[in-house]
Amino acid sequence: MWKKLGFFTIFSFLLLSPLALFAIEKNAGEVVFVAKDQTINQNYYAAGKTIEIYGTINGDLFLAGNNVVIDSENINGDIFVAAESISIKNKINGNVRVVGKQIEISGLVTGNAFIVGDNLLLTETAELAKHLTFWGSSASLHGQVGQHLEGGMEQLLLTGSIGQGVDVYLSPRQETNFQIADTAQISGGINYQALTEASISENAQVDGQVNFQKWTEPEHGKTFSQVLWSLIIKFFGMLIVGMILVYFWPKFFTENFSSLKGKLWQTPLFGLLFLFLTPLLAFALMITVIGIPIALIMLTLWAIGLYLAKILGAWLIAKFIKNKWLTKYNWSQLSILAFGLAIYLILGKVPVVGWIIILVAYLMAWGLFWQKLKIKK
Secondary structure, eight states, X not given: OHHHHHHHHHHHHHHHHXXXXXXXXXXXXEEEEEOTTOEEOSOEXXXXXXXXXXXXXXXXXXXXXXXXXXXXXXXXXOEXXXXXXXXXXEEESSOEEEEEEEEEEOSXXXXXXXXXXXXXXXXXXXXESXXXXXXXXXXXXXXXXXXXXXXXXXXXXXXXXXXXXXXXXXXXXXXXXXXXXXXXXXXXXXXXXESSOOEEOTTOEEESOEEEEEOSSOOOSSOHHHXXXXXXXXXXXXXXXXXXXXXXXXXXXXXXXXXXXXXXXXXXXXXXXXXXXXXXXXXHHHHTSTXXXXXHXXXXXXXXXXXXXXXXXXXXHHHHHHHHHOTXXXXXXXXXXXXXXXXXXXXXXXXXXXXXXXXXXXXXXXXXXXXXXXXXX
């Protein structure tokens, strides 16, 4: 687990560091400190060992470090944090999206909270006005969640209140890992899947049905945490490469998407041919001996294409979804890319249907590479 956390910290730092290149207000160092009397009127990006935010941020907050403390009444935007230890106090006037080892929230969050990590502690003074989504190992929720609680974890303790119900997956390897204390107040019912039924106090207030779905049998493969961290590392690794493409080649994604118009069916076919014929042609050149240098260059570019096609394919999936159902939202290229990568990795876990969608998107990406090559000729 510690090794995975170490890898994740590195990937998180690499992810957020390039973002600072686009920022007007940014900071980096051993210790980053925003005093209470400071006001920053745009997005703020910071990376450091220790980060403490007490001032006013009139924009989104992007932080990466070891220890992060946010204790301000005036964070007037969303926060994105990757750190080993994260403490959120006072008031966040926006959404919270954090990844870390130890996460503690003791203040007010007016938006949604999406959290991935080892341990989440919601103290008695914490108030999340909207949804809480948590994926990780252990969650102890003593405060208030205004709307739904959802996600997957190995252990869950509820002593506070949930406004619109619970929908969670518990580890299929541990018994009695879901506890609802006598002080808990849950509206909207509870839906959960676990190895054994939850321990629910007789004094707990549950307004709605409790639906328990038992895992068919204990799972002995990879643990939930192992699968989760593997997906996270893949996500950040692909996102970093995608961000580099956006920064150095801003039109990489948009130009490729525009090239698809009127060629939705033939593009994957050209992609299939390009994918398999390139290494065959390279090996044929190797046989001539004098063609070995060219063949090696071709195989190197082909290997790079294998990875880039995943990223472009993910972006194409997200762009299609956005144009089809989410046209009213104004997303940046990085937002579309992050959304697409998440969908791409999730589809990879869905047998048959998910695999087919990924394959088509992947071949479309290769077909677009072929079109670019033709233009260069």
